[in-house]
Amino acid sequence: MNSSKSQLWLNRMAISTACVAMVTILFGALTTTKDAGMAFPHWLYSDAYPMPLYPWLKDFGSNWNKFLEHGHRLAGMLIGLWSIALVVLNFRLEQRSVIRWMSVAVLLGVICQGILGGLRVEQNSRVLAMFHGAFAAVVVSLMASMAVATSKQWNEQGTTNVDHLKPWAVVIVLAIAIQYLLGGLIRHRGTGLHEHLGMAVLFYLGIWVNAFIVHRSKESWLKRSAWLLVILTTTQVLLGLVAWLFKYGFAPWGFVPVMNSMEQLLARTVHSMFGILVFATSVVHALRVFRMAHLAQSVTESRPVLFASPELAGEVS
Structure with a gap:
């Protein structure tokens, strides 16, 4: 298989891998929203069945808590196997050692995430549940970073100086991380609501400022990720308002929420999942900014390009 085909695969x-991870996160988010994390009191067994042997589908429509929690466990096993395949494929086809070891980091992240989830059950700990949810965003962001680093655009030479965009990119990532953690506090601990709302205003304004600054650059690669971040964040804000409406109601409209309704379940779950997408997109945008700055500097100073694919570097990075 030639190098370009290898990179495509x-x-x-x-x-x-990132898409399969989102399936795992979907089940996990539904489980959290339904407060079904302790549907089974033990980790490696589901009602005394080893996890792969539990008759999962019998719970569909009859016991949603067990259906969602066990579905989350099965999806966790799937992403584990998928991550192993990712490592094998990278060690067979990828010539850049840093990318090969990034795939190992993805696998280790998935393993750690599984252990966190297991400990959360064994200790019946909401604190561990919160860390379990937060670490999911880190692992997905690492997967998204791998997708960027193996893309064709990764090796496109940039000539525009974008060093001034780097501080903004870092601040955006940190702001969204804080916002995501505050959201986790609300979901798992029932606290931090006003801080979450106040931070939402600040980081949403920051997202728009970042997009306008990036838009002035000549690099479409960066502009696409900056405006995608605006679109996802705007959607996330709207989802947050919908989740608020279905959870707390709105007295001026005479709207009274129905606890555990399907609308409430879906609104809160999708809002939680979009939080991970927004964070991962901010990491991807920051990675693109730093990559483009490095490429531009390499062209200007005639220095070797780090982490370049063999077609560009002529050698393994």
């Missing part, structure tokens, strides 16, 4: 594998 590596990129597809990285993207598919």
Whole structure:
């Protein structure tokens, strides 16, 4: 298989890994919203069945808590196997050692995430549940970073100086991370609501400022990720308002929420999942900014390009 075909398959594998991870997160988010994390009191067994042998589908429509929690466990096993395949494929086809070891980091992240989830059950700990949810965003962001690093655009030479965008990119990532953690406090501990709302205003304004600053650059690669971040964040803000409406109601409209209704379940779950997408997109945008700055500097100073694919570097990075 030639190098360009290898890179295409590596990129597809990285993207598919992130997509499979989102299925795991979907079940996990539904489980949290339904407060079904302790549907089974033990980790490696579900009602005395080893996890792969539990008759999962019998709970569909009859016991949603067990259906969602066990579905989350099965999806966790799937992403574990998928991550192993990611490592194998990278060590067979990828010539850049840093990318190969990034795939190992993804696998280790998935393993740690599984252990966190197991400890959360064994100790019946909401604190561990909160860390379990927060670490999911880190792992997905690492998967998204792999997808970027194996893409064709990764090696495009940039000539525009974008060093001034780096501080903004870092601040945006940190702001969204704080906002995501505050959201986790609300979901798992029932606290931090006003801080979450106040921070939302600040980081949303920051997202728009970042997009306008990036838009003035000549690099479409950066502009696409900056405006995608605006679109996702705007959607997330609207989802937050919908989640608020279905959870707390709105007296001026005479709207009274129905606890555990399907609308409330879906609104809160999708809002939680979008939080991970927004954070991962901010990490991808920051990675693109730093990559473009490095490429531009390498062209200007005639220095070797770090982490370049063999077609560009002529050698393994």
